[in-house]
Amino acid sequence: MKYLCLVYLDAVHWNACSDDDCAAYAAQVAASQRLLAAEPLHGTHTATTVRVRNGEVTLFDGPFAETREMLAGFYLVEAPDLNAAIQIAAGIPPARHGSIEVRPVRELQVGAAQGADPG
Template identity: 85%
Template sequence: MKYLCLVYLDAEHWNACPDADCADYARELADSGRMLAAEPLHGTHTATTVRVRNGQVRLFDGPFAETREMLAGFYLVDAKDLNEAIRIAAGIPPARHGSVEVRPVRELQVAPVAQKR
């Protein structure tokens, strides 16, 4: 099953974990066949939030949520269950400085696309 591990850090700890530590852990997960994707994000000052209401698109600078910790990156992993996903998340180096939210990935429920001839 796929799980998304969302890494959150506050501004004070944004750069506390060296990229090399994260790359080493990602390589370890990839070697075990559990890594599907992982990427760090730029700081929230680069974010744009998009909202559509009544057909109108509105843009906001930065993240919409008011929170101390900000989304810093993610790991998309393949784990047999939630317990294994939690063990993987506990090994993510920035977890020592912030938090990691673990969420199962839900498959979209859509009809198959018909092939054009």
């Protein structure tokens, strides 16, 4: 099963872990064939939030929610269960300075949606 490990850090700890540390851990997880993708994100000041209401697109600078911790990056992993995904998340270097949210990925049923009766 796929799990998304979302890395959250506050502004004080945004650069607490070097890219080298994160890349080394990603390489270790990749060597075990459990890593599907991992990427850091630029700071929230680079974010644009998009909303569509009644067919109208509205843009906002920055993230939608004002929070103390901001989404800093992610690791998409393959694990047999939540406990195994948590073990992987616990090793992510920024976990020492922020938090890692682990969520199972829900498979999108594209074929079923295309063949579904809209009425």
